Amino acid sequence: MPLHSSPQHTITLTPELARHVAVIASHVPGQADEPRTVLHRVGLIQLDSLTRVDRAHRLTCLARLPRAARAREIDGQLWSRGEAISFETYTHASALIPIEDWPLFRLNRLSAALRRDSPGDTELSGVTALIRASDHGLTLARIEETAPRAGGGWDWSESKRITEHLVWRGEVVSTDRRLNRRVYDVPERRIPAELRDSVPSRAQILVGLANRAIRSLGVATTADVARHYNLVPADAGFGLEHGDALPARVEGWGTPAWLSPDPATTAAVDSPGTVPEDPRFIGPFDPLIRDRDRSRRVFNFDYTFEAYKPASKRVYGHYVLGVLVGTRFMGRVDVRRDGKVLAVDGIFPEPGGNLAQFRDAVGTAAETLAEQMGLTLEIRNPTNTLSTDCG
Numbered sequence: 001m002p003l004h005s006s007p008q009h010t011i012t013l014t015p016e017l018a019r020h021v022a023v024i025a026s027h028v029p030g031q032a033d034e035p036r037t038v039l040h041r042v043g044l045i046q047l048d049s050l051t052r053v054d055r056a057h058r059l060t061c062l063a064r065l066p067r068a069a070r071a072r073e074i075d076g077q078l079w080s081r082g083e084a085i086s087f088e089t090y091t092h093a094s095a096l097i098p099i100e101d102w103p104l105f106r107l108n109r110l111s112a113a114l115r116r117d118s119p120g121d122t123e124l125s126g127v128t129a130l131i132r133a134s135d136h137g138l139t140l141a142r143i144e145e146t147a148p149r150a151g152g153g154w155d156w157s158e159s160k161r162i163t164e165h166l167v168w169r170g171e172v173v174s175t176d177r178r179l180n181r182r183v184y185d186v187p188e189r190r191i192p193a194e195l196r197d198s199v200p201s202r203a204q205i206l207v208g209l210a211n212r213a214i215r216s217l218g219v220a221t222t223a224d225v226a227r228h229y230n231l232v233p234a235d236a237g238f239g240l241e242h243g244d245a246l247p248a249r250v251e252g253w254g255t256p257a258w259l260s261p262d263p264a265t266t267a268a269v270d271s272p273g274t275v276p277e278d279p280r281f282i283g284p285f286d287p288l289i290r291d292r293d294r295s296r297r298v299f300n301f302d303y304t305f306e307a308y309k310p311a312s313k314r315v316y317g318h319y320v321l322g323v324l325v326g327t328r329f330m331g332r333v334d335v336r337r338d339g340k341v342l343a344v345d346g347i348f349p350e351p352g353g354n355l356a357q358f359r360d361a362v363g364t365a366a367e368t369l370a371e372q373m374g375l376t377l378e379i380r381n382p383t384n385t386l387s388t389d390c391g
Contacts, residue, residue, distance in 0.1 A: 011248040011259055017272060018219050018250045018257075019327040022298050024268045025218025025260055026288055028324060029278040032064040035077040039086060040098050043216040044228065045078075046285040047094040050307060052319035052336050054373060055180070057096060059283035059321075062372050071373045075177060081136070084175035084190045088182065090168060091230040093285075099175070102191055103198035104208045112168035119162045124171070127162045128186070131172055137185030139178060203242065206231075210239025214260045216287065217294075219248060221255050224294045228287075253297060275326045279365035281333065282322040289322055289329075301329040301350075317346055325361045333362055335369075342366065342375040 013021065027041045038061045039045055048056035057078065058071050078086055084099045089108065097105070112118075130146060131138055144159045163184055166172035175190045176183040187196055200208065213228040213236075214220060220228075226236035245258035246266075259265065282288055284305045289295040296302050303322060306314040317334025324330075330353055334346035344366050349358040363379060370377035 009247065011246055011269065013219065013248060013250045013257075013259070013269065015250060015252055016327070017269065018253075019298055020272050020275060021218040021259070021265055021268055022288070023218075023275050023324075023327045025216065025262065025265050027064045028282070028288065029276060029280040030064060030066050032061075033066075035061045035065070035074045036085065038064045039078060039096065040100075041216065042287045043098070043101070043212045044091065044287070045096045046287075046290055047088065047096055048285050050319065052307070053283070053321070053342075054337065056283055056285040059281070060286050062369060063280045063282055063286060063324075065372070067368045067371055069372055075180070079175060079177045081176050083192060084173070086175060087191070088167070088174040092227070099191070099195065101208075101212065102195040103200050104205050104212070105170075106200060107202060107205055109168070109170035112165065112170075115165070115168075118165055119158075123158075123162050124166060127159065128166060128171055131184050132186045134185075137176060137183040137189075139181045139183055141181070143184065203238070206235050206239035207243040208239075210236060210243045210245060214240065214243070214245040214258050215262050215265075218260050218262075218265050219250065219257055219298075220294070221253070221257050223255075224291060225258070227291050227294075277326040279323060279325045279330075279361040279368075281335065281365045281369050282324050282329075284320070286322075288324070295329075299327075299329050303332070316348055320348075323358070323361055323365055330358050330361055333366070335366075337373070337375065340375055342370040342373060342377050344377075344379040347379075 027038065032038045032041060042060070045057045045060050050056070053059065054071055058074050061074050062069060062071060078096060086096050086099055087102060088094065088096055089105055127143060130143060140160055140163060143163060144157055163172060167174055167184070170187060172184050173187050173190050174182045174184055209229050209231065210225055213225040217224060217228065222233055222237045222240060225240060226233045240258050244261045246261055248257040248259040250257050259269070284290070284303070289301065289303045292303055301322060306316060306320065307318055316332055319336065320332045321335050322329050322332050329350065331347065331349035333344050333348070336343050336345065344362065347359065347362050349355055366377050366379055
């Protein structure tokens with residue numbers, strides 16, 4: 001039996017079983033039927049503006065969607081022009097969250113209102129009034145037509161700084177996008193009343209976030225859960241201890257762990273079965289590897305994001321994707337979109353891996369992504385060039 005319980009009911013997992021559970025919980029490869037299913041399963045989709053391959057949120061979804069899914073259809077299913085199905089906020093980075101979790105971010109909104117760098121009440125109320133006076137919300141460009149433009153940190157215009165503070169505080173929301181530009185609106189037009197009126201306690205919020213995180217991760221340490229939502233470790237620990245997570249131990253981890261009570265996860269622990277070996281590319285901001293400490297511990301995969309390094313100091317490339325096959329990362333690839341072509345410029349197997357199997361996996365994963373994106377595929381390396389029309 002892969003599942004063992006001590007008198008304290010601590011579940012022991014082998015490292016192999018922990019990897020299996022993490023993959024099953026994350027819904028890769030291709031286990032989700034639509035982008036909203038991905039959002040609800042992973043709980044948090046990190047957003048990023050880089051487009052060397054495609055937007056980060058689309059790559060996260062495509063890794064979990066069937067080959068027949070189309071990248072161009074994803075945004076319309078994650079954002080809504082009417083009542084919200086999701087909202088954007090900031091944890092340790094910009095992220096998209098299911099609208100059902102709006103009450104769980106109440107502490108974040110209260111904390112944002114106390115920030116020392118918060119704009120003054122006059123500025124905040126002015127931008128809020130401007131947005132409220134619109135019929136269907138405003139993009140930042142429209143706000144800047146009349147709002148202040150001077151100053152601001154990070155070279156932001158003052159109106160952008162004010163608007164972002166309003167989003168952090170929940171006094172303005174971003175639940176829609178137009179041509180990939182945020183649309184800002186007031187909560188009463190977008191957030192369902194029962195969610196706006198919900199006032200969970202601090203304890204309820206911490207338990208709710210811990211429950212959400214452990215179901216998304218499958219198996220995790222307290223520190224993993226803390227990093228998932230940018231919580232203080234003590235708060236993550238409180239949520240786990242008082243929530244639904246099951247105490248666990250993973251051989252070799254050296255620190256206590258927690259296991260998701262989700263039926264699919266516990267079934268995988270009792271009877272692991274097999275994960276489909278449908279090779280997929282995993283983006284740098286994907287929940288499987290965006291926590292670099294966890295990806296090293298769970299998958300023995302040491303990923304470094306090199307986009308902001310000088311080209312001469314990059315080991316693998318500008319925008320490198322992991323290659324997941326079953327429960328193992330077999331290596332990584334340097335990928336870019338060049339017009340209507342998906343170009344794979346470099347392939348890098350993990351040490352000790354089978355090069356022929358890795359090449360096959362890269363070819364299959366690249367064909368899947370190219371088809372999903374409606375592109376022609378070109379794989380380039382010293383000994384093999386594959387050109388396939390996937391439009």
